[in-house]
Amino acid sequence: MERRPLIPAVGLGVVGGVLLTASYEPVALPWLLPLGVACYALATRGHGVRRAGLVGLVFGVVFYFSHIVWMKDSVGPDAWVALSTVEALFYGLLGLAVPLLRRLPAWPLWLAAAWTTMETVRSGWPFSGMPWGRIAFAAIDTPAAPAVAYVGMTGLSFLLALSGFCLARFAEAVLARERRRGSAAAAVGVLAVLVTPAVLPYDVPETGSTTVAVVQGDVPGPGNDILWDHLGVTRNHVDATVRLAADVDAGRVPRPDFVLWPENSTAVDPFEPGEVNTGIREAVAAVQVPVMVGAIVDGGPKYVLNQGIVWDPRTGPGDRYTKHHPVPYGEYIPFRDIWNPTFGQLALITRDMKSGTRTEPLRVAGVRVSDAICFDVAYDDVMPPQVRAGAELLTVQTSNASFIFTHQIEQQFAITRLRAIEAGRWLTVASTNGQSGVIAPDGSVVASAKPRTTSVLVERVGLSTALTPAMRLGAWPARMFTLLTLAALVAGAVTYRRRRQFDGPAQETPAAEPTELSPTPSEAPVV
Template structure:
């Protein structure tokens, strides 16, 4: 099928011919619909290939390009179908790690729920494709759609945003000026401008040389769109100039930070069935580090970071667990940040980071503020049990913390976020605003086995490093642990299910990026821009319909 047929080369503004039959009801002929459906699916696959696991970063721009071409000039209902296809082609394979040990239903339910947001995006994109400057409005709609699914339902799930695919390259720099939403906007705008160029070139081919105006206006429009698409990454490249480089030690007083990845006895949901073995692994790695320090082979750390679930035995109620943690802290002579499951309050559990001093024992804590629904707590348990009895694997619900996780330890102000919290903009932003000189992500990825989940989560950490100009330390129970420089580059990283110990000098920064100062303003502004474009189409259409009645 030629591009003109697959993409819908007739712009609505140019006056598409009246159709009959199926087309009069808002649907194109089946062959055209099949071509558009394949194009939308290809867009979803292109987005997938840009993400960790494949890491073909430039392909990210082809997702908004393909969807824009597929829905251009179509009715909203057609756009919704094409958006759904694009979303399924992306989210079903991207989120396959969610079903590794719990079966296909939870995985597919989550993937379909996220694809439904892309269906809304497809409908809105089809609507604004009739407007002048539609590439700009469409790119803004991508931001609005990601903002919506990052907040609803149940607090949202901002996983797989376009921006988090850009872990290298020029567009990554834009995170320092507008966070992940601005990076997503840049990716989408590049793609929609490419789509506009394709449409303009197709029009130039179907326009006769003797027609009014000839082919030149279409060719000029194509050149302008291509120039705009090239300008976006060039702007991103220029945006790197004032930003921090790959050094961990520039920008403030340094502290020596050790990261312990103790590993787990086995992957899967039963990784903590032998909870004492997991704790012992982290104690043993710390004791080995202490021996290396005593022998002069490693630098003496000022603080040591253990991952989430490094002690699923509550050290407040279990004297033996407390004694082992104290033993490790005393041996290394530095405070430990322990990831522990703590009893209470009441019938609940708390996913907690505990600062464990080598002399005084447990001190300041941070309780995870965004437990994962259906994984750490089950809302409306009876309702969800109707669909899957896997919800009963969550025997007790975790509570939500209320305090920002800035912890004083070893002369550092550590901003602690736990596991999936790293993908929630506000949870990281308020941690930096509260004075964090470095960021720590405590995580446990053992429940996802040898999948791309760890790589995808690490990608989010790399965006956060650039967004806030901070070193990000990732401590994972079974991998991937990492040390990320303020420019998003990886200084150190571990492999999955392999014990690892890192020791690095890390500057405690107090500088503030533009993104940190603006907060959510860029996201709200871009979302409002997209919503205004939809209203510009919807309001006149409603008035026309009412007058017709």
Template sequence: MGLRHDSSPRVRPEGHSAAGTIPEAAGATTGAPAGPARPAGAQPGEGGPSRRARFAATARGAAPSSAVAAAGGLAMAASFPPYDLWPLSVLAVALFSLMLRGRTVRQGAWLGFAFGFPFFLWLLVWLRSVTWIAVVVLSGVEALYLVAMAALMVLAQRLRWAPLWAACLWIAQELVRDRLPFGGFSWGRLAFANTGSPFTPLAALGGAPLLSFAVALSGTLLAACALSGYGVWQRRTRTPRAALPAAGALVLSAAVLCAGLFVPVPTGADAHVRIAVVQGNVQQPGLHFLGRPMKILDNHVQATLKLAADIRAGRAPKPDIVLWPENSSDLDPFSNPAAYDKITQAVQAVGVPVLVGALVDGPDKDHVQNEGIVWDPVTGPGAHYTKQHPVPFGEYVPFRKELTKVVSQLNEIPRDFYPGTRTGVLQIGPARLGDVICFEVAYDGIVRDTVNAGARAIVVQTNNATYGRTGQPEQQLAMSRLRAIEHGRAVVTAATSGISAIVAPNGKIEQHSAEFTQQVLDADIPLRDEKTVADRVGAVPEWTLAMVGLLSCAAAVAIGRRDRTGMAKGQ
């Protein structure tokens, strides 16, 4: 695999950039004009421009390119649900790559922020239900990952086959962002904007990372096509040979786009199970959705009792199991006898096991556990799953003693959630299902481990009441679609207030509820044992692509130093 770093001086036509592609006057290769020259021997403030004047000149010069980068970030956000304009994810990557062409590392870093901050600001606007401060702060933090990625992409673009290295760096950025700090935050991955695009079946081969890589590579190749085509036009060359690089990049970009169409997505199953999903609804939307104590539990109990009545009357088929959502019991049934009795009443009325979502006290007085509990109509509560990945600043407060003194809103989280230590594979009636709670569906490893541990279908218990009608439930449902294809499993989302849904193993949403309604979904879902290639290879594609991207930057730096040393010796 050949790498080329071209740092030798060339004679260029007047008005052309060092990259030999886009005129500097167009603002595509320089961040800002240098400003008026300082007279020889002048010191700052002595005949030369002041620091403030130089900063203003730099800001004016950078404004057009910053505005274009911000527009690209907003286009990227529009590619995600609830808008679902997935082609914009490819175009946004292409535009971002074009903006970085010929930049310095510092200029690239700034454009990374100019692109990333508006992107996350719009993508995460649903956090306004908590506070607008959370939207701004989290957007700024997440944008820093794109700052680092953009700086590294500037280095990688100096090498031959730059689109490949740039796409690998996109995966490196997602890998780190998904893990650090505090277990990471996965929102905004390219894969989550492409859960219904031609790229999507690639998830069955390499999971979400391979899907993200394909989107990024298609975009960076599209940028290479535009650069080559512009170079041909700029030189007024009409020879077929001159047009080959542009045509080749365009063909490769289209090939990557269509590659997923040739990936089979198996959906056959030897067994099925009849399920009912109870969406009981909440007393009120927003941050304080709980309302009066036991209100949410009452809603789910009453909806289940109505289902039981419909079954007896022949108006509804009897399911094998019933699924309740996360926080369907707003009180710990093990410390509150009234809550325990209400759940038991509902379970016995429907006559089949029910997966109940509840907050359970423990393991000490300072902690609570977010659990899915299998409640049998005869034996009562049995096996359970405890959420492994509590949300920082949502379900627990890092550095609580220090931060609560500064941010008083954090006191609204009185106790930290205690993390579970095992997968959510549970035997519920005749089915061996994998329980995943809320935001855990965004993390590759948690879902993959659950499937590899024997889950034949996946249940996502979630509570989106805080973020209802903000776009967040649609974003989370898109993740369920991706997981269905990635693992070849039916995915059932059970939400307190919506969106509850039945997703087939091919990613098709077969049923879904409306938000803030009381509703029961019933379906016959397949139980599958076959594992996908993505299940078998695990995180290997992600780490491999990320390491290739980082090594390309190391190679660019090493080649640059070698060339500079050689030039110095030649002088």
């Protein structure tokens, strides 16, 4: 096999990483996504396992370090470098598999399955992983977005990856002056599958409606530190809810059926007597409907819980949802029994945040509500199981104050909008100081609040009980692509090894030594 130069391949990997980053917010040019994925395939082409892994790693470093650059200033450069490095390694591991998968017929199909499997694994491992950067998340506001209702986030990632790899195969055919009809037809076919749902969207019938008030209370002080004045944060949400009650009584706005507060609207245990508990009771008594409070709850001497609590004006606190995916080294310390850091920002994490396990929807004012807290919205094991269990409406409680001066809030809002399309449900999202909004089942934003303002959004939203195909499929697409990837790797490894044994520099055939001539009759011995 002819070995391609490494430096141009590395340069192409850098270009691909930049293009993929530009597909997401804040640049948000999603048409660059297939080009970025195609660059990955072209950069790793023609290399052995180790070189392809190196090129894939370079692509991953460029993409992931730039994609979550918001973490550098909001959380810290050490966390940004550590997380980006871990996530970039997965693109290097995928690169190791490229020479094996390219040996197979229809390699774009197998490589797309492997890309999708890589995203699935890194989104859940290690320490619950990091889903940010799944290529499906860049599809909002494109003709491909409605496809997520049919195939889910995993299936959409596969189709987008396949479109990029088919584009790469077409480019290779052009460069090699091969017949292009087959590769062009494959690329066009994948694009047709992607955009057909835009013409034939999956509509989920509504079975009723309810009115929700979304409260964004704002964060005092610099705006990016929820603990700078945590009592002020709670007071802002109480006051906004009391003003809402006055507007309802005056007939200026319709009475909501329930009120949604964001994550960290109370940063201390609201069940303990004190100012926070009193404030919540004041707000609930004024508005006279249930309030979904976002609270940090005491879980004993070693633990805390990040919860959404349904606080009823008559019965008090009731149903609770606990955040499923606390952030490692941000909300808990993995393996604290072995390593208990007491330096830098890590010293502030004195108690670990426990993970929740609830998959049943909350009951709020007679409505079954699916809840997710902050980063939970990016995980496939949080909202979809609640929808399959009967959730009629989606809610997200988030506290993006730490990221308020970055583009993280825009990236998360894009993911949130895709969740609404995937589930075929209305979705309401409350943030402490941005970005709050009400989202329709087609992903359109019906109402939104400006960041760093105190706002109350009162909207009538539809309720649904039917399931989209994506909700019915559940985790099966991820399982299917994982099995396909494993089978392709085995087949590719066998083929790769066989060809390595026979492919190689041609050996010159040594010239045959002249055969000895038989004795002529004159030289024959005389008998």
